[in-house]
Structure formats: C-alpha cells, structure tokens
Amino acid sequence: MLVYTGTATVVSYLPKKNKNMVLLSTLHTEAEISDCQDRRPVIILDYNCNKGGVDNLDKVIGTYSCRRMTVHWPLVIFHNIIDVSSYNTFVIWREINPSWMPGKRNKRVFLEQLAKALVTPVIERARVRDQPEHPVPLATSPVAPSKRKRCQMCPRGVHRVRGQQEG
Structure with missing residues (x-):
C-alpha cells in the first residue's frame, strides 16, 4: 500500500x-x-x-543513554530524542572545538559537562527563589531543654525513660 x-x-x-x-x-x-x-x-x-x-x-x-524502562510510549520517544540530540550536540561540539580533549573522543565527559551546564541555572534560580525576602531574625533567648519524660509506650509499672517502639 x-x-x-x-x-x-x-x-x-x-x-x-x-x-x-x-x-x-x-x-x-x-x-x-x-x-x-x-x-x-x-x-x-x-x-x-x-x-x-x-x-x-x-x-x-x-x-551512554538516558533510556529507562517504561510502558508509556511518549516517554520512550522523549528519551530517544534526548539521546539523539545529545549525540548530535557532541558531534557539533567536536567539529567546532577540535582542540577539546585532543586525541580522545570522550563522550562521557562531554555529557557530564553538558548536564552540569544545563542544570546549574535551574539550581541557581531555585536557590534564589527559595530565599525569603526578609530574613527572619534568630531567637536571642535560649530555649530551655525539654525535661526527660516517661516512655508512653511502656506499661506504667516499668520505669524507663526511653523504650523500644515497634513500628
């Protein structure tokens, strides 16, 4: 057909x-x-x-692949696109920068550097976003340590401060 x-x-x-x-x-x-x-x-x-x-x-x-076992076919296609794109990037990088690691075709090192370069801006943005605008002042008065108490899991007749909990 x-x-x-x-x-x-x-x-x-x-x-x-x-x-x-x-x-x-x-x-x-x-x-x-x-x-x-x-x-x-x-x-x-x-x-x-x-x-x-x-x-x-x-x-x-x-x-060096990012493929994972999955039953979702869109993920299979996405992983394949990432694999092919990373290889194409490696080939282009080697053509543009022939002096990078001369005599070696070390794709692993390139992929590690590529991953760090892609992730670093995202981590920095998350770090800046997670910081509060106005920092909370630290408490100046010391907090008294809590008093030791009876173990809530042990029977009343047993005088243990710490017991073994099941769970």
Missing part, C-alpha cells in the same frame, strides 16, 4: 507473512516499484542501502 501527500510518501510493505514494515519518506515522491524478482518498493531498497547509519547511531547512543 502506498500513500502520497504533497510532501511525503508512506509505504506499507509485507516482506513476510505477519510482518509489516511501514516507511515514511520525504525523498520519494512517486510509488516506484523495483524491477527485481521480489518487486519491492524503491523506498525499501534505499532504506536497506542506508540503514547502516541508523544501526551505527543506535550503537553509539546505546553506550
């Missing part, structure tokens, strides 16, 4: 029984079928030629 809009083409292809592949392409504008024996759509052939890049990206992202 092929669906074409003005900007994208969607292909649904059954390579095997009970196995469906759905591909979206903005490159292909027509429903082209290959001349091979299996008569696959050209979109599938182009994907198969270039899928090494996708597999390589998955491998690189898998080393």
